[in-house]
Amino acid sequence: MAAHRARRWSLGGSVLLVSAAVTAAFTFITTGPSADRADAAAPAAVTWSDEFDGPAGSAPDPAKWTLETGGGGNGNHELQYYRDSRDNAALDGNGNLVITARKNTDPGLQCWYGACQYTSARLNTAKTFTQAYGHFEARIKVPRGQGMWPAFWMLGNDLGSVGWPNSGEIDIMENVGYEPNAVHGTLHGPGYSGGGGIGAAYNLPGGAAFADAFHVFAVDWSPEKITWSVDGTTYQTRTPADLGGKKWVYDHPFFMILNLAVGGDWPGSPNADTQFPQTMTVDYVRVSASGGTGNSGDGGNGGATKTGAIKGVGGMCVDVAGASAADGTPIQLHDCTGVDAQKWTLGSDGTVRALGKCLDVRGGSTADGAAVQLYTCNGTKAQQWVHTSARDLTNVGADKCLATKDNASGDGTPLQIRTCSGAANQKWTLA
Template sequence: MAAHRARRWSFGGLACLAAAALTTAVLFNTSGPAANRASAATVQTWSDDFDGAAGSAPNSSKWTLETGGGGNGNHELQYYTNSTNNAALDGNGNLVITARKNGDTGLQCWYGTCQYTSARLNTAKTFTQAYGHYEARIKVPRGQGVWPAFWMLGDNLGSAGWPNSGEIDIMENIGKEPGTVHGTIHGPGYSGAGGIGAAYTLPNGKAFADDFHVFAVDWSPNAITWSVDGQNYETRTPADVNGNKWVYDHPFFIILNFAVGGDWPGSPDSGTSFPQTMTVDYVHVTTSDTGSGSGSGGTSRTGAIKGIGDMCVDVAGASSADETPIQLHNCNGADAQKWTLGSDGTVRALGKCLDVKAASHDDGAAVQLYTCNGTKAQQWTYTAARDLTNTGADKCLDAKGNSSADGTRLQIWTCSGNANQKWTVG
């Protein structure tokens, strides 16, 4: 029952995570039981297949590498680095997180000179989502004292604190239990030793380190279901938290890490060889398009947004920089023209949100790409009349000057029903 943890946030990384949590918005809300997922159409909302050259760093537009050796509340022994010595692509479509014995006397941990280095990656700055199917294919390390994990924390960590922000442990393994993984939730009144969870053990004495396995959760407003290789083994609902608050009603971000030692697994022993590796083939997140959220009519959909002259809404220069203008452009299928209308009301491309500059309510206010922040300037409603309305200003997305020319800038304007305010999604 996951009696291992006092808390999982990183002392060294908390400030970073808190700032990210306060500036990251909901992505896509869904509803309905996870058991219905197979019969519902799904939309992939985020993924990393770790394609890239051998030795290259993880994609910084998707992952932040935490650093530090504070022990993370569990007396862990590793120092997390941002070096490719500890987290790198292998050139074969995998992320490899490597724990090594440390030879750098300058790296200090809570107990003195650090004995090990490793890596911990999160998506707090780049991706959060409430509800959906979260899945990773992972080959875990082996040996006494190893502790790989695939898990999530609430994006309100900086304001609510842990455990009020919530924690969903999708997969944890400790080396002294080579054939077993754990799935756990931590929240107010059921954290640390009181975390609520269950274990899954491979049949016939097999070890998880022998091969890749798929670890997943299906998360809906009223249930979280864990699975290994497609086999469900645990479901938790609000009835399981013994009258405490069910805090799984807001966006969470993803974490991959490989800890060494700590209160739960214990320290490595003479039989544990180093380096040890946690190999991740992919991380995929999907959501049902039958959600009941607000904003875009209760669904999430991804595709081109076409307007006057059958021109596509486009991020100028395919830049993901804040304040990049949004324009009409000849449709070309590029990522700069792939937009997701989420059931939370956001409209996203290149990992950022469609935004009214300076949160203006004025006719002619420019529309731009900007880091998602949950403000009304980034809330949109797509109507049956094909208007795309900013709910903060109560005005329509509008092609400037009623033009369909390549490069025409987009703005907000009082809704008029004209052709330059009509949009087709998908």
């Protein structure tokens, strides 16, 4: 395993933490202003999230994130200067946060080695949110190229009093540009930090590069173990027994960090082939009080909460047409027969699954009448659903309800999304 950095925290971040007084407010996902959906809850208790919805060019939500500044190298001889600038961290208007590393054009910016060569961004939740235990995940598309070092990670909220690594560090995802096919998950604590961190790498099958597409990176953290996954596939679990008698310090709240570093002891410097600007694109970050990952890729159950038939108008069942597991298979009403094509799992990750795939709004559309289909689970909002106490099954991406076409209830009636109206053809019960 490649040697990791000596430490990842900056003095400025430490000062922020010392002064931070954090209260984690436990909330539930709601899906709109409709009164009959006001008490809607996600399948798992969501304690914090950022979907990065906002106008293109707007700054990350300051009620959720603090942007760090400085060019001290963060103990790793990194080359970037972190700026609180929309040139380096901004929403793209399509539901993403984009962290951009650029060649520096400001001669006034000084780094540890002299005039700074690059600028980038690093965001943390030290002042706004910390949590001990639960499910932490983000959907990210990483940059590419020698010298790039994107990361999604966590530090203990006692950093200001005990220092690093005694506070503990959980690296949920790190990628270095010379390993386009791999990400790393690592623990750093007293006696097992830097190059001695405890962790493992995950490699995409078939030699694919992580920079080619979005992927979901997550940890499930309990008092006695931490489990890492990529796209629902678990690739390592660590417990106190893995530390060889060294102290397990993952017993208190941590805060989250997103950053894109340039250069450093581990990734090395950019070379002539590295193109700038480079971007780390984050679709969402979500935290729940508890959760689970699928057992094996898209065939996982999303951390099942309940499995059964979904019954609608006329007592008819939600059904996968022809019992086909092919991507794009239409979803319809059908007489209830108890077949696997009618057995749906509401997962703690917000998915609704059958035949190993997800209930999906075709093309990610938000329009009334958009068809619903079965599709490979990919973590998009088109596959996120909330089943409310009013029996609406609401798509998070569109903020619209699952409905039958033309208010019909016959065998074979196609399903779609429509503006929630309270009509009978939009009411669903998990049997």
